[in-house]
Amino acid sequence: MSFDCSEHLHYKLLHLTGEVDLHNSSEVRRCLLDILKQGKSVIVDFSDLKYIDSSGMATLVEGLNIANKNNLSLIIAGANGAPLQVLELTRLNQVFTIVDSVADIKE
Amino acid sequence: MNKSKLLSKKWTSCPSDLSDIRKNITDVCQQLAYSEQQTNTIVLAIDEACTNIIRYAYKDCRDGVIQIDVSTNQQQVIFKLYDFAKQVSKDCIKVKSSSPLKPGGLGVMLMQQVMDSVEFIHTKDCGGNILEMKKDLPEGD
Numbered sequence: 001m002s003f004d005c006s007e008h009l010h011y012k013l014l015h016l017t018g019e020v021d022l023h024n025s026s027e028v029r030r031c032l033l034d035i036l037k038q039g040k041s042v043i044v045d046f047s048d049l050k051y052i053d054s055s056g057m058a059t060l061v062e063g064l065n066i067a068n069k070n071n072l073s074l075i076i077a078g079a080n081g082a083p084l085q086v087l088e089l090t091r092l093n094q095v096f097t098i099v100d101s102v103a104d105i106k107e
Numbered sequence: 108m109n110k111s112k113l114l115s116k117k118w119t120s121c122p123s124d125l126s127d128i129r130k131n132i133t134d135v136c137q138q139l140a141y142s143e144q145q146t147n148t149i150v151l152a153i154d155e156a157c158t159n160i161i162r163y164a165y166k167d168c169r170d171g172v173i174q175i176d177v178s179t180n181q182q183q184v185i186f187k188l189y190d191f192a193k194q195v196s197k198d199c200i201k202v203k204s205s206s207p208l209k210p211g212g213l214g215v216m217l218m219q220q221v222m223d224s225v226e227f228i229h230t231k232d233c234g235g236n237i238l239e240m241k242k243d244l245p246e247g248d
Contacts, residue, residue, distance in 0.1 A: 019126060019129075021122065021125050021126070021154065021158070022122040022125060022158045022161060022162070023122035023123050023125055023126070051129070053125075053151065053154050053155060053158060053214070054155055054158070054213035054214040054217060055158060055214075057213060058213060061208055064208075065208065081147070082147040082150075082151065085144065085147050085148060085151070086151060086217070089148065089151075089217055089220050089221070090213060090216065090217065095208060
C-alpha cells in the first residue's frame with residue numbers, strides 16, 4: 001500500500017494505492033487525522049485502491065466523525081471493485097459522500 | 108457425503124501475513140468457480156476473521172499461529188480457522204452495533220453477511236479456538 005497527499009481545489013486529496021488492511025491502516029489513519037487537524041476537508045481517492053478491510057473503513061468512519069464535528073467534508077472518490085463492495089456491504093455507502101471520480105468535484 | 112480438502116496451511120499472526128492469506132483464499136475461490144464479486148466478499152470475510160484472531164485472540168502478538176483448512180462437501184465450502192491462543196468469548200462473533208458509524212463489530216457484520224453460517228467452536232483438549240464458516244458453492248452450469 002502507498003499513499004500520497006496533494007491538493008484539489010480547497011480539498012486535501014489523499015490518494016490510496018494497493019491494499020489497506022490491519023498491517024498498514026494505522027499509517028492511513030495518521031495521515032487522515034493530520035489533514036483534518038489542519039482544518040482541511042479531504043477527498044479520499046479510491047480509484048487505485050484494490051482492497052480495504054474493516055480496519056481501513058473504521059479509520060475513514062473516525063475521520064468522517066471528526067470532519068462532521070468540525071464542519072469539514074470527507075468525500076470518497078473513484079471507489080470500484082472490492083472496496084466498493086465493502087462500502088455497500090457495510091452500508092457505509094449511505095453514510096459517506098461518494099463520487100465517481102475526483103474530477104466530479106468542482107467546488 | 109464426500110469431502111474434499113482444498114487447503115491446509117499455517118501462517119503467523121503477524122498482520123503482514125494477511126496479504127498472503129488473501130491470495131490463497133482467492134486461489135481457492137477461483138478453483139471453485141465463484142464469480143469475481145463473490146470471491147472478493149469471501150476473501151474479505153476470511154481476512155476479517157484473521158484480523159479478529161490477531162487482535163482479540165493473540166492480542167496483537169505476532170508469533171501466534173493461524174491455521175486455515177478449506178474443504179468442500181457437495182453443497183458448501185467449509186473454512187475452518189484455528190488459533191492456539193486462550194479461548195475467547197463467543198460474544199466475539201456478535202455484532203456490537205447496528206450503526207456502521209459506531210466503532211466495533213464491522214468485521215463480524217461483514218463475515219455474517221457474506222457467509223451462510225459462522226460458528227465459533229471451543230476446543231476442549233488443546234485450548235485455542237476454531238471459527239467455522241460455510242458458504243454455498245456456486246451454482247453449476
